[in-house]
Each structure stands twice: as C-alpha cells, then as structure tokens.
Amino acid sequence: MTLKCVTDGIPEPDAHAAEAARARQAALTKPQGSLGRLEELSIRLAAITGRPLPVIKDKVIITMAGDHGVAQDGVSAYPPEVTPQMVLNFLSGGAAINVLARHVGARIVVVDMGVDYDFDPHPHLLVKKVAHGTNSILCGPAMTREQAEQAVEAGIEVVEAEIAKGLDIVGTGDMGIGNTTPSAAIAAALTGEPVSKIVGRGTGVDDAGLARKVEIIERALDINKPDPIDGLDVLARVGGFEIGGLAGVILGAAAHRKPVMVDGFISTAAALIAIAIAPQVRPYLIAAHRSQEQGHGIMLEWAGLEPLLDIDLRLGEGTGAALGISLAEAACKILSEMATFEEAGVSDKEEE
C-alpha cells in the first residue's frame, strides 16, 4: 500500500549535515547567532535535505481545491461557487497566490481534489477529484475511509511528480469555501481543545455566524466521533479532500527529504493529519506564518511549530507559504554565499 510505504520511508533528519551547517554558520563574517531564525532555518534545512549546504532553487507551491457539504449550512461569508471561480482565477494568474509565487520565483500546481464543478480540461489544472465535494459533516462522515486514503495518496502522487521535475521545497496551499470549518473540527479532534477556542471568522463571518460555526462543529464532532489516534479516521469523518491531499503532499515530500513550508490554518490542519498518520514527518515541517485565524496558535503548538512570519495573513491559497519560501531560500544563500572570517580576513570576536 502506497501510504504505508511512504510513511515507513520517512527518514530521520540528518544530524551530521545539521552539525556541519551549524559549524559553518559560526565561521561566517557576522556575530554568531546574529541572523537569528535565518541561521536556525538554514541548519534545519541541512538536516532535512541531508546536505551541509542546502540549495533552494526549484520552488513549488501546490494549491489544492475542494468543496465542503457543510458550506451549504452558512459557515462562510462566500457562496460555494467561489471555489471553482477561484480555481479559474488561479489558472489565469490573477489571484494573490499567483502574484506572490511569481514574486518569490515559485511555480504553482493547481489541483482539483474535489471541487463540486466539472472543469474543462486545462494544461495547468491537475484533476485528482475524489468526489464533487464532501458530504455535510452534520449528516455523517465527510467521506469514506477509502476516499480519505485516496485523497492522501493523490497528494503523494502530485508531490512525487513535482519532485521528478525538480523540487527543492514545497509550499502548501488551499482553496475551498467553508474549509475553515473542517480544519477547526480536525484541530479540535486532534488537540482536544474546546471548539470555541479554535473557531474563528474564516473569510469574515459575523458574530451570529461565528456562534453558528461553533455549534455546527460541536455537533459534527458529536455526530462523527473522530478517533484522535487515527489520522485517516479524523480526515474521513470531519475533513476535506484538499486537506487530505495536502496531508499526502506533506508525507510524500518528507519521504524524499524535501522541506515543506506549511501555509496557514487549513494547511496546518493538513499537517496535523499528516502528523497523526506519521509523527516522524514533524521535522520536515516549517510553519510559514501565524494566521489571524483564531486557533492557529493552538494547532502550531500541538505540532511543535514556531511560525516565521506574523503579519496578519488569513487568506490561504499558499500565500504565506510563498513568503516563507523566500526566507528559506535566503537562509540557504546565507550559508552558501557568505564569506568566512578567514576568507575575508576579518578579525573574529576576541576570546577572553
């Protein structure tokens, strides 16, 4: 079975490469530690890739889309037809993720994981549709266990195809009207925190909408009773196809020693599913940013991730991941391109 092979194949991070990177950071012409999290990031990227001088050149953002039965229940400020409309916007290059991916020199892969719309064939649209949207989690599980597996395995296939083309880092991105609701349900199920602490306004619901969202998620958890020690079960009962696909991207990337830049709230829900399936994936994850969405902090803490950016993003699509990827690339360049004290003839710190 693909999924088991992949999770079994996730290697330990490379401590030797990390040590070599750390030693080099100490020899570069700057006070030790003065580049803060960029230094730390470069050392982590060495551990992930197994290369003392990791290189980030081929940057890929995988943006996965899916629809959600629960979106019919008024959990979003936007109507469900926006999911396919935004997919078309991604394909024509006019969305925020297109702009930011171009800015950082990343290519985008747009994947239909389960949009409730049949797209005309398009050279830049990958169709891995599991179904036309999930079932409403108020009426039973979002999907079958087989569909959950299919979604995760599709994500693995997508990232492996990109790795074959050349990929040094992958960013995750999502699109799906209503998908903060399944993401919050996943977070509540896995972290055990109360729904009211996790649920936020998504793309912009009002106070009444927020209260309804909390109630809907509590009911969905009550109806579906996801098993927190079984990541696939949580995904099947309260998840989404794009979330499952992104969990697969994350697991597949880790199995190939590729760093994953995790975007915001929905991508972090996918990361939680991936960790629940295979905890050894954790060292491969880098959190791009702290979302404005309430509850993201709880998820990051559970995952043991410290985000790089804190600039009030709450869009998804991979927008935060794009900016994070640029920082990761900068961190690698620092390690590779800076002169050492010896090379530059600069006096090092005076030892006492």
Place this chain on the structure above:
Amino acid sequence: MTLKCVTDGIPEPDAHAAEAARARQAALTKPQGSLGRLEELSIRLAAITGRPLPVIKDKVIITMAGDHGVAQDGVSAYPPEVTPQMVLNFLSGGAAINVLARHVGARIVVVDMGVDYDFDPHPHLLVKKVAHGTNSILCGPAMTREQAEQAVEAGIEVVEAEIAKGLDIVGTGDMGIGNTTPSAAIAAALTGEPVSKIVGRGTGVDDAGLARKVEIIERALDINKPDPIDGLDVLARVGGFEIGGLAGVILGAAAHRKPVMVDGFISTAAALIAIAIAPQVRPYLIAAHRSQEQGHGIMLEWAGLEPLLDIDLRLGEGTGAALGISLAEAACKILSEMATFEEAGVSDKEEE
C-alpha cells in the same frame, strides 16, 4: 542651508492615493483584509509615493560605516579594526548584506562616513568621511555640531544621487564596531527611558560587559547632557557619523516621497534623530524588523513604528531592511497585479 531646505520640503503623505489604494484592495479577489499587513503596507506606500498603484523596482540599500571613540573602552566583543575589514567584505560581496541584497534584487551603496582607516579608492566605495572616527563620548561630545550637520547633509547627498539614478525604496544599513553604544545613548536621550532598559549585548558582550556598557552610557549622558528637543545636538553629543549619515538618508528620501525601510537598532537610532530634526518624516518610515537588541522596542514605540518581521535578527548592515523591502515589493505587486472580483468573474461576499 541644505538641511533646512530638505526638511521644509518633506510633503504630507497623499491621502487621495491612499484612498484609491484602499478601494482597490477591497475590490481584489480575496476576502477584504485577508492579506493583513501587506494590504496596509500597500496603502502606506501609495500615500508615501503619491501613486495609487506604487511600483517598487529600483531597490537600494545604503550601508554607512563609521568608527567610535568609545569602542576603545571595551563596549564591543569585536576589535575596532573590524569596521574597515567589514567595509572591504561589503565591497567584495561576502557579507550578509551582500547575500540578502542579491536575494531581493537590491543594489548596495557602501559609504565611509567616518571609518578610522584610509581606504584605497574603490569604484563601489563612496567616501564621505567626516573624520577618522568620533571622539569618545566619555571625554566630551562625539563630534562638533558642524560635523553633525556635515554628516546629515552627506547622507542627503548620497540618497539624492541614488534617486537620480532610479530609486523606488531605500533601506538603511550600518557598520561600526561599538555603535550600539551611541545608538542606545541616543535612544535614552530622546525617549527619556533609563539606560538599563535600553542597553543590550550588541554583537555579544557578556554580563560584566553589559554592566560596563550601561555605566559608560550613563556617564556619557551625564557628561554631554544632550538636548532632547534638538536632534542635531543629540547626534553631535552622543552619536556617530554613520548614524548622522543615515538620518540624512532618511530625511532626503522623505523629501522626495521615497519610502524608507528602516533596519534594526542602529538604523532606528538614526530614524529617531531624523524625527527629532523633522517630525514630519515619520510617515515615510517603515520598520523592517524587531531586533533582538533590547531597547529596540522602546525606540520603535517612540517612533510609532510597528515592525514587519520578528525573526531575532541583530546584525545590522541593512540585513533586515533587505527582507523588509521584499515584503514591500510584494505588497505593491498585490495591488497592481491581482484581478478584481469583476475582472475574474468571482462572486463577492454575500451582503446580508
């Protein structure tokens, strides 16, 4: 007098351009406000430049170097000869700022404002040397008032020459062994906060070094009694040549409606001097990052600046400014390159 002409020439930010940018942000295919500080930044850049769709293409980092008499008194972990050594490292492209400037596509201008060393002529080194280092602030003022004015006016000249070549945003950078000491003295003088709350470890002094640094700055303030309502007086009594130069860069840029990306602790001290000289410069300043250096938060608050990044940088040179410039460019591209709801045929939020 150049300085007065420049400060008199700093215009009000353009409220109409800001309004147009704000309206466009609301029409772009994303939930309103979902790009958080990037949206806010794009609106500020519109106000600064007077253009509803500001463009950031020509990016310049001005890194100014100077030596400090007080560095002889053991306030730094590095010997003073590192200042000219690092200038040579900048010129040969091996320093952190070179790497990060290349990463974000910015050009660097290296300026000798007062290094205690005579450099051989170099095509990429601008020499605006006011003197061979400042006097020790433990023996009297760092420089004369005339020298302070000369330093600020040299900074104006440098930035105006770059504007003539093409400049859409300028980042500030510094190099000067010992220069966290004058910067902390400036911060204490202008904000009125106690020295012990402002002083940090700079490039890495130990506990005894830290206590000595606090004592030195308290003595320097006591000996020199800088006048907090007179920016040039504060600069002359406890400042540095590169700090004065950067204050000039900031004032000169603002007079030409150019946004200034302020780097860390030392650059913020320069910004404080600029604000003390001409408070109307404030809207032109963008804080790149929150430095690890203690006291930076106090300075930012006094200046009314909210930093973009918080990734534990404490290097200077303009490294944080380089990363901030990339975010500013991204913010402008969002405004210019994203499709509107109407253009993309995407349904907007349902109004109730």
